[in-house]
Amino acid sequence: MSTKIPNGFRLAEGTDLAAFTDRVRSVIDPLRDQEDVKLLAIETAKFVTPPGWPETRSCPAPPTPSTPNGLTRSPR
Structure with missing residues (x-):
């Protein structure tokens, strides 16, 4: 084996x-700490929307309201 x-x-x-x-x-x-802070800021910014800006992130839909027994209400 060569050295x-x-x-x-x-x-x-x-x-x-x-x-x-x-x-x-x-x-x-x-230097590493500074790069870690930059990466953290970039990744965090993906989850924050400034006030007055349109919502651009993809979030799951809110849960459907249900009755106390867990059944979904039907529209009338």
Whole structure:
């Protein structure tokens, strides 16, 4: 099995892996959090309609009124 990694990078010899990981996380975590907030806002906006705008989302129809015994009322 080859240990070559095409187009890969190697850490310099003697690099403290734990320190390197902490340094990378300090840069990556805020970026990931920012992207998570953007995705959450986009997905949440799909369920919110601003006041005065037409209803555009697809919602299930409201339940049909029924009598206390659970039977649906017939129109008169």
